[in-house]
Every structure is written in C-alpha cells, then in structure tokens.
Amino acid sequence: MPELSWKHHTLIQSLLSRGPLKAEEFNKIFEGVTGRNPGSNDKLFNDYLLKINKELSFVQFELRACRNQYDGTVYYGVVNNTEDEQSKLGSKYSVPQIAFYKGIIEAIAQDAAGQGCITNIDALHIRLDSQIPGGSQPQSESQLQDVPPALRNFSMSQKEKALEELVHDGWLSNVDGNIGLGIRSFLDLRSWFRLNEIPSCEVCNEAGVKADLCPTEGCPIRIHKYCLLKKFSQRTAEKVCPGCHNPWPYTVTKAEMVDNEDEPSEPTETQPSNGPSQRKRRKNSQSQTQESDNVGSGSSRTTKLRRSSRIG
Secondary structure (H helix, E strand, C coil), rough: CCCCCCHHHHHHHHHHHHEEEEEEHHHHHHHHHHCCCCCCCCHHHHHHHHHHHHHHHCEEEEEEEEEEECCCEEEEEEECCCCCHHHHHHCCCCHHHHHHHHHHHHHHHCCCCCCCCCCCCCCCCCCHHCCCCCCCCCCHHHHHHHHHHHHHHCHHHHHHHHHHHHHHHHCCCEEEEEEEEEHHHHHHHHHHHHCCCCCCCCCCCCCCCCCCEECCCCCEEEEHHHHHHHHHHCCCCCCCCCCCECCCHHHHHHHHHHHHHHHHCCCCCCCCCCCCCCCHHCHHHHHHHHHEEEHHCCCCCCCHHHHHHCCC
C-alpha cells in the first residue's frame, strides 16, 4: 500500500493541531499544499481524502465533514471512531466532567421540540447520578450510597468550570445565551445519535438536533433550517411536508434564493461537495426534489469515501 505523502500529512496535521476547520479554511490549506483549488478539482480532492481515510482507519480515526446545525457552516475534522464518549473526550476530562457532558448532550439531543439547546441553569442542574451504570437515578438513601463520591460531590462551581472548558474546547457551544452542542460533538457523536434514536432530518438524514418540526400536529418530520432553504428555495418547489404532505409555511427571501442557487451541494455523512453550483447541474424541479431527498443517503460521491473508512 503506498504511503501518504507530505501533502497528506500536512492536511492531517492541520486538523489535528487546529481542531475542526471551516470548509473554506480547509480548502485554502488544500490549495496551498497541492496548488489546486478543490472546487475545480473535485476528483483530486476526493482522492486525497479517500487515501487519508484508508490509512486513518487502521487506528480507528477518520477525516469527516459535517454541518454546524445552528448556522449551517460546514466543518472538517479528524474524529475518533470508537463508540464511547469517554474515549472521545480523552484523558483531559475527569469522570464527573464526562458524566456531566453526557447528561447535557442527552438533554439537548432528546428534546422533542428540536430546539438544540437548554438553558445555562438547566445545564448546571443536570444530575450526575443518572449517569451511573443502569442509567436510573437513585431513589433511596442506600442507592445514593452506591453513587461514586466523585459524582455525588461534584459541586456547582465545578460544573460551571467544566461547562466553560467544554464550550472552549468545542464540545459544547453558547447559543444565544443557552447551551448547545459544539462542532466537535456534531462531528464525533454520529453513532451515538443513531444508537439513541435521535430523530433525523428528512432531507439530509443527519440527526435533527436543531431542526424545524412539521407544523402539522402529530407529524414526526423534522428538517434542518438550512435543509428547508435548500428544499424550498427552488422557484417551482412545492412547500409541503414530505411526510404528511400538508402545507409547510416557509418564506424564502430573494437574497436567500440567490445565495442558495450559488451554494455547493450539501455535505453528507462524511464530506461536502466542492463541485459546480447546483444551478448549473439541476435541470428541472423533479430532479431538484429527488436530489434534495437523497442527500446523506449514499447517492452522492461520499459513498466511496464512506466505504473506505469505518463510520462511527
């Protein structure tokens, strides 16, 4: 098997040393290293990532892309493909800090309203005793004694400090004064979202942590705001729920429609597209709807990338 060149190493090191990078930043690094713009050299860009992921898979790592669900920005990062949150957070965090983090992501991801955040106060009042093996909160004094002292004695000030560190390190984020998931959580916890049956976005099939819900009562469909824009900004698109087929009130401004027409295609589970604009490639409203519905389903070029590495 051919070894990675210094160019591959530079791309990996840029993500390891700087953490997750916005797509435009990673693309600039790629262009600086290879002398090629990934937007006009789509196959070369894919080949680099495929080769990197073939090597990273041997140590259970992967170069992956995802969107920040709060603002739609695409990021690239190197992630750990092991299953548990402890190994993902690494040794920097203590056992109670990891339990605190896990309690917060559960509260955020399992919110039926898809708000994608909880208040700072709610975050600080997360009970760590619910994170002990078995998952249930102690109901009696004898059961309380079984809770490890490190969890039982984790103070409010320690929670505040842990919250600051988790936000600083990108595992959590500050969303208009509330606590949301950070880009590192979106990158790393895909398998956790699936295992915990977090409802997925109907358009891109990624977990709908921060998403709009169908306005029809009882309909379970949820769609990310940026996926709604992608789906409904086409001039001939019918603004109905893809599940119940009832009207989905959505207003697209002229500016949003123009911006969306010039955007590259949606990122799927591993890598966003850097190819020509959708305006040039989509011929009619039928093909537009089909492509939107297939985002994240393996129909795009990222299918090859996913096959070459282990998805968490």
